[in-house]
Amino acid sequence: MDIVIGIDIGGTKTKIGLVDNTGKCHAKTYFRTREFPDLEDYLDKIKAVSDELIQNLGEKVIILGCGIGAPNASSKKGTIENASNLVWKGSVPLLEKLKERMHMPMRIMNDASAAALGEMLFGRAQTISDFIVITLGTGFGAGIVANGQLIDGYDGFAGELGHVDMTIGDGRLTGLGVRGGLEAYVSATGLKRTIMYMLSKYLEDSKFRSIAYNDLHGEEITKAAEEGDIIAQKAFDYTAKIMAQALANFTAFTQPEAFILMGGLTNSGKWIMDPLEKYFNEYLLEVYKGKVKLLESGMDGKTAAICGAAALIWEIEKP
């Protein structure tokens, strides 16, 4: 069996899996990224975990290569640059250093761009040539495909839409210090911040009046909305409205046939999707109305990031 190693480097977890040419993940594991503040140790760990996964598979496999998705990765330079969620600062020559340990074809890409490749090869976008994947995790990421090609940009940093300035009120700061930046509102973290904002703005009772910011998790906000918590419901509506405005603006850019949404926030289902759909159709220019779909990812949430990373190699190897 031919196999590609898919690695998703995140601020919290590093996920590694073995992916075949249909996008099926045959084995996977993870470890905590922050436990390896030293880059050399971290890369040794990746090598060790990958070897172990392959041995444990107990099947004869041919490893075709290794694809890596990471925040702020430059596909053209093979580096991770100034990623605010990662411990290694400055420009990290990840690809070069990992190649010293694992001798195989290797590619790295912005995680959201990798997700877009994953959707193209294995998911919802197999027949769509103009689309944008939006990843709604700790931050807000975007992978843009136009004319059937991933948009990389001049040196590999296209799609940093989480830091687009939305100029809302007095403007929250993003992790990169952009005031009013989109991901300060539309992301798992953004939703938590909006709960705080709603607690400041309204006097309605809410379960969140007795939960501290640091103890707050996205699933609880969805559950609270289900149970009729007004603050939670208002927070979803507010988030959806800003997201709709952003997606309407993005439509004017490359006119995608679809936005494909993935990541934690999409698990909130109708609480985010229903108001999003409503506001999106309000904000959309007349010329685009009825032509842009809002789709949920076609990938299994647990392995989507790994399969997206593996798609970097499968894109080349697939006949």
Add this chain to the structure above:
Amino acid sequence: MDIVIGIDIGGTKTKIGLVDNTGKCHAKTYFRTREFPDLEDYLDKIKAVSDELIQNLGEKVIILGCGIGAPNASSKKGTIENASNLVWKGSVPLLEKLKERMHMPMRIMNDASAAALGEMLFGRAQTISDFIVITLGTGFGAGIVANGQLIDGYDGFAGELGHVDMTIGDGRLTGLGVRGGLEAYVSATGLKRTIMYMLSKYLEDSKFRSIAYNDLHGEEITKAAEEGDIIAQKAFDYTAKIMAQALANFTAFTQPEAFILMGGLTNSGKWIMDPLEKYFNEYLLEVYKGKVKLLESGMDGKTAAICGAAALIWEIEKP
């Protein structure tokens, strides 16, 4: 000599010219678009004017085809759709109807996208594969090139960036009814509107206190700024600041190597370019700083639109 007919359809003028494979315009003329409210008459006029230009050239030429740039044109459908600056309403099947009169290869495209093709074939972008052309005329247009390819979008309406919502203060309306839309600020019309705004906001004396809105022209605003008119200078600074914010946001989308600026507003030279450069570098995300050029068009302003339109055919015909 091989020649392509380039036609630029604007709200005020329709320009027609004969363009060779180096982008040289050998003959050109124009007529007023609004004098032909009936589409059939208008197309007859285009045919007559084109024939006349070719005959008057007095040289044996081979006509390879006809390229057309127009607002709200769909390259995929060959139509102009709901263009707010044109008299013909709804979906206008321009290509089909013009082909009945002029039997030759023919393509139509959004005018800003045509301008981008022009820069790629004949202008500043001959060695640049990721760039965005910004046309600053009556409106604000954008032609986006990524991976060396024009971004068309799902059905040909990519790059409608003039209607991106900038959510500024209480928000001006664009011609398409978008509140806070970019072109309500950044365009020749936007600059005129900003003169009015500055007259409302400040008490400084200004020559514009004795000129009515309808009598106001862009060149006068530049001249006034030269002469030290505070209101004119403030208007340029305000326009440049909003434009810089927009271009910084656009950079996060496709990460162009350069923005190429053309159209009336760029004739204001340093009054727009100096503050634009300053604010742009302030707004740009760290990861993009020093990597994105602001260039003025490499095309002759008088024939740029015609040559851009002709590039639609030269793109195919050029060896």
